[in-house]
Amino acid sequence: MRRSSDLQPEIADESAWWRDAVFYQVYVRSFADSNNDGIGDLDGIRSRLGYLELLGVDALWLTPFYRSPMADHGYDVSHPRDVDPMFGDLAAFDALVADAHSHNMRITIDLVPNHTSDRHDWFQAALAAGPGSRERSRYVFRDGSGYDGSQPPNNWTSIFGGPAWTRVRDGQWYLHLFAPQQPDLNWDNPEVHADLEQTLRFWLDRGVDGFRIDVAHGMAKPFDLPNMDPRSLGTSGVLRDDVRDPRFDDDGVHEIHRMIRKVLDSYPGRMAVGEVWVTDDERFARYIRPDELHLAFNFRLVEAGFDADQVRSAIDHSLGAVQPLGTPPTWTLSNHDVVRHVTRYGGGALGEKRARAMILVELALPGVVYLYNGEELGLPNVELPEWALQDPTWERSGHTERGRDGCRVPIPWEGDVPPFGFSQNAHTWLPVPNEWNHLTAEAQLEDPGSMLSLYRHALELRKTQQAISGDELEWYGAPPGCFAFRRKGGGLICALNTSGASVPLPPGEILISSGPMDGAQLPPDTSVWLV
Incomplete structure (x- = not known):
């Protein structure tokens, strides 16, 4: 199978480019600032394509x-x-797409179909039009409960904290599974479908190669909006295996994905990946049926601790969910919504060592990998001062949950003082820690022992080594706290040691290791590739 890097972007035969691609998530606000307002932008991304x-x-x-x-x-x-305008304009976007393609990289963009802003023209019209109007039917408005309608229509909670309902002046309530400024759309309304199709075609016609669909397990709502099981109240967006949450994973969502797929199929070589926080393997698999999403994020690897048994279970479940459909699994360790994995794995030198081990595990697996900007530099989460916090979770939780800002701090590029080349403006939208001077891309590029050098080497091997092929794994027997698997078809062996002692290496020649070897032994918190 040819990789995307081998293809010219204008070639029409692109149907499988995404099946083993490595995607890089750019959190636009935090990647690179070209106009020195302290906020990343599209021209900033262009400047870093090299x-x-x-x-x-x-x-x-x-x-x-x-x-x-x-x-x-x-x-x-x-x-x-x-x-x-904070990020640029359509001309800047078009230039970014063209430049990315000239660098043999595809461009995929976020799609947000579950809700709009409360400043959207549609929602402003809905507020003005009143109950029972065509304008309100585009959103989920309901009369309240209680004898005077002063209570929310049901007990649903917002992912960001507090109730999922806000009352408007005429007494009705509108649904927002996230912030009150994000009213949920009513996907039973054909106008909502038509508007999304218009949006899809607008960006596809501008040359985008695909979409990441936000809250892809949301959108559809049960008609009667039943109360949540009390065991689900206050939980995150992750659905538990043992409790059905009526806010998410309604069967009607699949009709929406089939509509999206029909549009994409009319543009050869385009793809969609869904953010699907569904842990039941059978229900997860429904999202990647042949007429729905091309890929879906399975977050089991994100949720696994640095423990060989947990990681192996996450791998087995992720492979098992997609195997019957012949769809590639999609792997990720971090994104803009979760604590960075260096911190999750213990922080400091220990967290970095474990993060090095896990990237080799991830890149050895069959399927698609999503990297989060800055993970290749070994960035940890940042404990920001309270005055700097901006995530809506901070306010909605009454300042009890700090939110996601700690994983969104701007990228350090070069130099010795903050913001390390991200911007010439010292007042960036989130403050950059003084102690990140050793983590800059500049400091790591020429250091063969750096996290960045490890990523570059592993990614190059993943593209060039025939051993890293085949869609199935074969597990080896391994000591407690360890595992080893072989890629069927290519023969690559990947071994991980999460125990407290060195263990014998499987037979083979070492291609790359996440850290120094202990003779013929694999040290703790270390992984290795062998052929």
């Missing part, structure tokens, strides 16, 4: 850059077919 090509990724995923009041940093979209 770095991304050198890193060796096949495609980019851009977080929302659409017009937005930024109540949720762009996931509250007021106009889905335009660029917010």
Whole structure:
């Protein structure tokens, strides 16, 4: 199978480019600032395409850059077919697509179909039109409960904390599974379908190669909006195996994905990946049926601790969910919504060592890999001062949950003082720690022992080594706290040691290791590739 890096972007026969691609998530606000306002932008991304090509990724995923009041940093979209001036304009976007393609990288962009901004023209019209109107039917408005309608229509909670309902002046309530500034759309309304199709075609016609679909397990709602099981109240967006949550994973969502797929199929070589927080393997697999999503994020690897048994279970479940459908699994260790894995694995030198081990595990697996900007530099989560916190979770939780800002701090590029080349403006949208001077791309590029050098080497091997092929794994017997698997077809062996002692290496020649070897032994918190 040819990789995306081997293809010219204008070639029509592109149907499988994404099946083993390495995507790189660009959190646009935090990647690179070209106009020195302290916020990343599209021209900033263009200025760093050479770095991304050198890193060796096949495609980019851009977080929302659409017009937005930024109540949720762009996931509250007021106009889905335009660029917010904060990030540039349509000409800047077109230039980025063209330049990325010239660097042999695809461009995929975020799609936010579950909700709009409360500043969207539709929602403003709904507020003005009143109950029972065509304008309100585009959203989920309901009368309240209780004798006077003063209570929310049901007990649903918002992912960001507090109730999922807000009352408007005429007494009705509207649904928002996230912030009040993000009213949920009513996907039973054909106008909503038509508008999304218009948005898809707008960006596809501008040359995008695919979409990442936000809250892909949301959108559809049960008609009667039943109360949540009390065991689900206050939980995150992750669905438990043992409790059905009526807010998410309604069967009606699959009709929406079939509509999206029909549009994509009319543009050869385009793809969609869904954010699917569904842990039941059978229900997860429904999202990747042949007429729905091409790929879906399975977050079991994110949720696994640094423990060989947990990681192996996550791998087995992820492979098992997609195997019957012949769809590649999709792997990720971090993104803009979770604590960075260096910190999750213990932080400091220990967290870095374990993160090095896990990237080799991830890149040895069959399927698609999504990297999160900055993980290749070994960035940890940042404990930001309270005055700097901006995530809506911080306010909605009454300052009890700090939210996701700690994983979104701007990328350090070069130099010795913050913001390390991200911007010439010292006042960046989130403050950059002084102690990141050793983590800059500049400091790591020429250091063969750096995290960045490990990523570059592993990505190059993944592209060039025939041993890293085949869609199935074969597990070896291994000591407690360890595992080893072989890629059927190519023969690569990957071994991981999460125990407290060195263990014998499987037979083979070492291609790459995440850290120094202990003679013929694999040290703790270390992984290795062998052929």
